[in-house]
Amino acid sequence: MANWHKISGSVTAPKGFRAAGITAGLKPSGAPDLALIVSDTEAITAGVFTQSEVRAACVDYCRQRLQEKPSSRAILCNSGQANAATGEAGWQDAIQSAQWLGEALNIPPESILLASTGVIGQRIKMAALETGIPQVVFALSPEGGDAAAQAIMTTDLVSKAIALETEIEGRPVRIGGICKGSGMIHPDMATMLGFITCDAAVSTPLWQGMLSRAVAKSFNQITVDGDTSTNDCVIALANGQSRTTAITDPQSKSAQQLEAMLTEVCQYLAKCIARDGEGATCLMEIQVSGTVDDQAARKIARTIAGSSLVKSAIFGRDPNWGRIAAAAGRAGVTFNQEDLQISLGDFQLMDQGQPLSFDRAAASQYLVDRAAGAYLTDDTVLIAVCVGNGSGKGTAWGCDLSYDYVRINAEYTT
Amino acid sequence: MANWHKISGSVTAPKGFRAAGITAGLKPSGAPDLALIVSDTEAITAGVFTQSEVRAACVDYCRQRLQEKPSSRAILCNSGQANAATGEAGWQDAIQSAQWLGEALNIPPESILLASTGVIGQRIKMAALETGIPQVVFALSPEGGDAAAQAIMTTDLVSKAIALETEIEGRPVRIGGICKGSGMIHPDMATMLGFITCDAAVSTPLWQGMLSRAVAKSFNQITVDGDTSTNDCVIALANGQSRTTAITDPQSKSAQQLEAMLTEVCQYLAKCIARDGEGATCLMEIQVSGTVDDQAARKIARTIAGSSLVKSAIFGRDPNWGRIAAAAGRAGVTFNQEDLQISLGDFQLMDQGQPLSFDRAAASQYLVDRAAGAYLTDDTVLIAVCVGNGSGKGTAWGCDLSYDYVRINAEYTT
Numbered sequence: 083m084a085n086w087h088k089i090s091g092s093v094t095a096p097k098g099f100r101a102a103g104i105t106a107g108l109k110p111s112g113a114p115d116l117a118l119i120v121s122d123t124e125a126i127t128a129g130v131f132t133q134s135e136v137r138a139a140c141v142d143y144c145r146q147r148l149q150e151k152p153s154s155r156a157i158l159c160n161s162g163q164a165n166a167a168t169g170e171a172g173w174q175d176a177i178q179s180a181q182w183l184g185e186a187l188n189i190p191p192e193s194i195l196l197a198s199t200g201v202i203g204q205r206i207k208m209a210a211l212e213t214g215i216p217q218v219v220f221a222l223s224p225e226g227g228d229a230a231a232q233a234i235m236t237t238d239l240v241s242k243a244i245a246l247e248t249e250i251e252g253r254p255v256r257i258g259g260i261c262k263g264s265g266m267i268h269p270d271m272a273t274m275l276g277f278i279t280c281d282a283a284v285s286t287p288l289w290q291g292m293l294s295r296a297v298a299k300s301f302n303q304i305t306v307d308g309d310t311s312t313n314d315c316v317i318a319l320a321n322g323q324s325r326t327t328a329i330t331d332p333q334s335k336s337a338q339q340l341e342a343m344l345t346e347v348c349q350y351l352a353k354c355i356a357r358d359g360e361g362a363t364c365l366m367e368i369q370v371s372g373t374v375d376d377q378a379a380r381k382i383a384r385t386i387a388g389s390s391l392v393k394s395a396i397f398g399r400d401p402n403w404g405r406i407a408a409a410a411g412r413a414g415v416t417f418n419q420e421d422l423q424i425s426l427g428d429f430q431l432m433d434q435g436q437p438l439s440f441d442r443a444a445a446s447q448y449l450v451d452r453a454a455g456a457y458l459t460d461d462t463v464l465i466a467v468c469v470g471n472g473s474g475k476g477t478a479w480g481c482d483l484s485y486d487y488v489r490i491n492a493e494y495t496t
Numbered sequence: 497m498a499n500w501h502k503i504s505g506s507v508t509a510p511k512g513f514r515a516a517g518i519t520a521g522l523k524p525s526g527a528p529d530l531a532l533i534v535s536d537t538e539a540i541t542a543g544v545f546t547q548s549e550v551r552a553a554c555v556d557y558c559r560q561r562l563q564e565k566p567s568s569r570a571i572l573c574n575s576g577q578a579n580a581a582t583g584e585a586g587w588q589d590a591i592q593s594a595q596w597l598g599e600a601l602n603i604p605p606e607s608i609l610l611a612s613t614g615v616i617g618q619r620i621k622m623a624a625l626e627t628g629i630p631q632v633v634f635a636l637s638p639e640g641g642d643a644a645a646q647a648i649m650t651t652d653l654v655s656k657a658i659a660l661e662t663e664i665e666g667r668p669v670r671i672g673g674i675c676k677g678s679g680m681i682h683p684d685m686a687t688m689l690g691f692i693t694c695d696a697a698v699s700t701p702l703w704q705g706m707l708s709r710a711v712a713k714s715f716n717q718i719t720v721d722g723d724t725s726t727n728d729c730v731i732a733l734a735n736g737q738s739r740t741t742a743i744t745d746p747q748s749k750s751a752q753q754l755e756a757m758l759t760e761v762c763q764y765l766a767k768c769i770a771r772d773g774e775g776a777t778c779l780m781e782i783q784v785s786g787t788v789d790d791q792a793a794r795k796i797a798r799t800i801a802g803s804s805l806v807k808s809a810i811f812g813r814d815p816n817w818g819r820i821a822a823a824a825g826r827a828g829v830t831f832n833q834e835d836l837q838i839s840l841g842d843f844q845l846m847d848q849g850q851p852l853s854f855d856r857a858a859a860s861q862y863l864v865d866r867a868a869g870a871y872l873t874d875d876t877v878l879i880a881v882c883v884g885n886g887s888g889k890g891t892a893w894g895c896d897l898s899y900d901y902v903r904i905n906a907e908y909t910t
Contacts, residue, residue, distance in 0.1 A: 088880030134831045136825025136849075167821050169834070169850040194558075202818030204850040312822050318843030390901075404616025407581050408726050411550025419550045420583070435550075436583040437617040483906075485899050487804075492897075 084319060085248055086343050089256070092227035092243030096256040096281035098122040098323030102221035103233030106214025108162035108207050109200075111244045112264070114233035117159045118183075119277055120219045124193065125321035126286050127154045128293040130301075132314035138166035140196040141315060150285045155193035157277055157317055158183050158218075159234050160211065161262075163204040166312035175206050182212060186219040197275055199236055199262060199313055231260035234275055238262050243353040246343050250336045255282045255324045257340075260315075263304075263355030274355055276301060276316035278347060282340055284328040291316045292341040300348035303380060303478040304387070314321040318344070321405030327444045356387075356479040360371040361486030364453035366396060368478045370410075372423075372470040377474030378415045386414035386465065387480030396463055397482035400454070402447035403431035410467055415467040425466045427452075453482070499662055502759050503670070506641035506657030510695035512536040512669040512737030516635035517647030521630025522576035522621050523614075528647035530625070531573045532597075532632045533691055538607065539735035541568045542707040544715075546728035553590040554582035554610040555729060561609060565702045569607035571691055571731055572597050573623065573648050575676075577618040580726035589620050596626060600633040611689055613650055613676060613727055645674035645829075648689055652676050656768040660757050664750045669696045669738045671754075671763045675730075677718075677769030688769055690715060690730035692761060696754055697736030699744040706755040707732045714762035717892040718770040718801070732758070758841050767893050770801075773904070776895030778867035780810060780877045783891050784824075786837075786884040792829045793890030799827035799892030800879065810877060811896035811899060813867070815859035817845035824881055831883040839868075839880045867896070 099121055106116040129148050131141050147154070158179060165172045176196055184191035198206065221229070231241040261276040284292075297316055322328070329336045337473040356473045357365040367387045370379040386392055389409035395402035403424045410422065424432040429445045432438060452461045463482075498743045498860040513535055520530040543562050545555050561568070572593060579586045598605035600818055612620065635643070645655035675690035698706075711730055736742070743750045773777040782800045787793040800806055803823040809816035817838045824836065838846040843859045846852060866877045877896075 132826075134822065134825035135827075135831050136821045136827070164818075167818065167833070167836075167846065167849055167851060169848070171850075202822060203846075205594065312825060394902055394906045397902065400906070404578075404581060407550045408548065408616060411548035411726060412546075413549075415549070417549050419581070422550065422581075432581070432617075434583070436585075437581060456881055483902055485902050488808055488811065488897055488899050488902060492808045492814070 084346065085339065086246045086346065087490040089245050089247045091245045091258060092231055092260050093258040093277055093279040094224050094227035095245035095258040096279045096323070098281060098321050099279045101226035101230040102218050103226065103229035103231070104214060104218045104221050106217065107210040109159050109396045114229065115161045115309060116214045116256050117233035117278065118156065118222060119230055120156045120187065120222055121319055121321040123321050123323065124153045124155055125319035126284060126289050127152055127195070128290040128318045130294060130316045132298045132311060134312055136167060136312050138164055138198055138313040139168060139172040140165055140198045141313060143176040144195045144315065147192065151192060154185060154195050154319065156183065157195045157197060159197040160206055161234055161236055162200040163198060163206045164200045164202045164313050165198040166202045166251060168203065171437040175208055178208065179206065179211060180324050182215045184217050195317055196262060196449065197313070197315055198235065201274055202312055227260060233307040234260065234262045237360055239299070239358050242351055242358070244347055244350045245393060245417050246347055248339060248343050250282065250339060251326050253324055253326050255340070256280070257343050257347050259351050261355060263358060274301060274314055276351055278316065280317035280318065280320040281322065281324040282320055283324070283326055283328040284320045284340065285328060287322050288330060288332055288337060288432060289318065289333065292344050296341065296345040296348040299345055300352040304352045304480065309414065313381040324395045347366050353479050354480050356428055359481035361484040362481030362488070363397060364463050364482055366465060366480045366482065368480070369464070369466045370469070371475045372421065372472050373415060373474030374472045375474045376476050377454055379474040380478065381416050381466065382410050382413040383476045383478035385409050386467065387478040390483055393480065393483035395486045396449060399446045399449040401426050401429065401431060401442060401449065406465060406467065407432060410469065413456050423468040427464050431451065498760065499753065500760065502667040503659045503661045505659045505672060506645055506674050507533050507691055507693040508638050508641035508736070509672040510693045510697060512735050513693045514636040514638050515635060515640035515644040516632050517640065517643035517645070518628065518635050519555055520575050520631065520634045527577045528643065530628045530632050530642040531647035532570065533644055533693065534570045534601065534636055535733055535735040537735050537737065538567045538569055540698060540703050541566055541609070541735035542704040542732045544708060544730045546725060548726055550726050551583060552578055552727040553582060553586040553614055554579055555613045555727060557590040558609045558729065558731070561606065565606060568609050568733065569603050570597065571609045571611060572599060573611040574620055575650055576614040577612060577620045578614045578616045578727050579612040579620050580616045582617065582619045586619055589622055591619065592622065593625060596629045600630050604887045609731055611727070611729055611814035613648065613689055616726055631796065635668045641672060641674060648674065648675065649678045651774055653772050656765055656772070658761055658764045660761055661672065662753060664696065664753060664755050665740050667738055667740050669740060669754070670694065671757050671761050673765050675765040675769060676774060688715060688728055690765055691731035692730065693730065694734040695736065697735055697738070697740055697742040698734045698754065699742060701752060702744060702746055703732065703734050705746065706758050710755065710762040712758040714761055714766040717798060718766045718894065720817040730831040756789045770893040772896050774896035775898040775900030777811060777898055778877050778896050780879060780894045780896065781891060782894070783878070783880045784883065785889045786835065786882040786886050787829060787888030790890050793888040794892065796824050796827040796829050796881065796883065797890045797892035799823050800881065804897055807894065807897035810863060812896045813860045813862065813863040815836040815840050815843065815845060815856060817851060820879060820881065821846060824883065835884045837882040841878050843857045
């Protein structure tokens with residue numbers, strides 16, 4: 083079905099994009115902390131932002147910017163300070179950042195978008211940023227995607243990047259993406275930082291629609307701890323450098339192909355985030371079916387993926403279908419408990435709302451095996467839940483809850 | 497303001513109630529596992545039950561029973577097996593339990609309510625129950641409240657009980673209560689087991705209204721881990737044995753006095769549950785003000801109390817106002833972030849949406865001091881949040897998230 087293939091690289095794989103990541107001295111640790119993604123030409127830009135009432139200055143800045151002009155040339159992202167809850171001073175810092183970068187790139191500040199991640203309430207270290215901006219511009223390269231992916235990390239253990247290629251009208255079209263996640267990941271909106279580049283030509287409303295739908299099926303379906311951040315956003319640039327005809331008809335084969343590939347990029351990145359959840363030892367995939375519509379199925383899936391009791395049980399390698407059933411039941415979706423079916427991998431745990439006898443030791447071993455590989459493999463704990471005979475389907479991803487989640491978040495320092 | 501005082505005892509403090517708790521062999525551990533509360537006369541009965549789609553047989557049984565007849569004589573509660581997700585067999589077990597108890601007490605089974613707590617998907621050990629029922633009836637005593645409180649415990653570290661007395665029309669009126677909580681506590685409904693007795697005479701709709709409102713301000717405002725159980729319920733009996741005139745007018749001074757005392761009983765018990773949350777080292781009280789109405793304030797308070805990041809920070813003794821602000825922002829209540837004020841105990845952390853400089857070491861020491869006493873004292877970590885100048889107010893209670901939460905829930909056995 084998928085007529086794309088994975089290629090190396092990430093946000094710089096599509097034509098006409100350069101990127102960089104450097105250490106600007108924003109993080110006390112000395113790790114890379116300033117990332118830049120630049121399109122050679124003005125790119126159609128779609129964005130999805132946190133729904134929180136408490137938002138970082140950069141989020142308000144991007145929303146305002148994109149309302150005025152739905153295209154851009156560059157995304158600047160710092161890690162270390164979130165620039166959230168910083169009031170008017172933080173807002174001025176955002177404006178200053180865009181001005182400095184505009185001068186360094188020789189483009190209008192109106193073509194620049196901003197993102198920040200790090201400690202809430204801390205203003206960006208502007209002196210370090212002022213020095214860092216010319217350096218990150220100097221470091222820009224068509225191979226710089228991975229460096230950018232590293233520079234946006236905070237408590238992430240690994241950087242997250244992907245690039246896919248397909249053919250539209252006989253020409254290669256590519257989408258690349260990087261993201262960062264770990265703690266504060268939850269299905270409410272973007273819930274992390276994600277930057278996506280694409281060299282297709284596509285109309286503005288179509289590109290925004292594609293991104294919104296892809297985010298609903300990916301980043302909004304992952305949960306690490308139920309906390310939504312002040313800074314969450316997904317920004318996607320499409321610069322048309324593949325020289326295909328502009329895609330404007332949502333019903334066209336090209337549009338559907340592009341959206342499917344965009345969704346795959348988002349789902350891949352979302353799963354990377356869930357797998358790398360703070361303290362996680364395994365990735366859980368929750369597939370829900372039998373609801374009236376997809377939205378209801380996604381809601382149940384998210385609730386199960388976010389349940390502390392389910393997550394603790396999986397960490398304990400306990401095939402605890404009771405906690406899965408309880409989480410499904412409180413998701414706010416009406417169903418008949420006599421219809422409930424639950425399986426874990428190949429083990430059917432529950433049918434017609436009642437537990438089945440199953441080989442508990444083998445089911446527990448399944449959990450041990452899936453967890454063993456954890457980050458290095460594609461192993462996934464698969465939980466399938468059916469709640470009726472409706473045609474609705476939805477998937478969510480999450481991770482288990484371990485001692486390390488508590489350690490990381492109780493002893494957090496920058 | 498409060499014109500009541502605390503007295504010794506719990507559900508057997510009000511006139512005309514007896515109770516008992518025994519070991520019937522339902523729990524493998526040999527701990528007490530069968531509780532019974534009996535009113536000498538038919539008592540007006542109010543109930544609030546879990547909103548989950550996956551419910552224990554006893555919940556459906558009680559709801560059906562109370563629809564038919566809003567009064568009862570007895571509540572039987574077993575711990576060890578939840579009798580949830582047990583289908584038709586579990587339903588028959590519920591009917592059988594009521595029949596056995598009806599015979600032993602010589603009352604109609606229609607006057608009996610049932611509750612269960614324990615492992616989901618396990619049917620009650622009916623052979624042990626059949627033997628246990630005459631024993632628990634034999635053990636009934638006017639001093640049996642505390643034994644009943646012990647027999648409903650599962651992972652609770654301590655039993656939870658209270659009794660208050662006031663005067664109405666010159667006669668003493670008492671309300672007693674017991675509850676059990678620990679894991680699976682969340683603001684969605686009753687979210688635990690609570691049994692309340694009262695010797696006032698009160699009309700059925702008034703008593704139900706009082707209980708619903710009291711639960712909204714107490715049990716529904718506590719959270720341990722965000723999981724709602726299949727078995728949650730609060731049942732309140734009022735048997736009129738105080739021989740006061742029946743309270744029927746909600747505007748009367750007597751009604752308001754009774755409701756205030758009922759609310760106090762519920763809040764006291766709810767706080768006991770939050771303080772005894774699995775792995776908790778301290779009780780957090782979140783006071784929110786400045787919203788349009790109380791409901792909005794309660795919603796924000798619950799969201800903060802339930803945030804894994806806030807809970808982890810408190811466990812780490814970190815006065816992390818950023819996580820508190822982020823949780824407030826995603827509660828689904830509109831406010832202006834420039835209005836946000838946050839304080840921790842006497843430390844003002846944030847004003848006008850921006851962090852204030854405060855003595856971080858002293859604020860951290862405040863958290864250390866509050867936690868030290870934990871269960872033994874009334875020490876509470878107080879977080880106050882104001883989001884505007886509305887008149888809405890609300891409080892929620894929760895506990896911190898510790899390594900022990902994970903240990904208890906990952907290594908859970910009955």
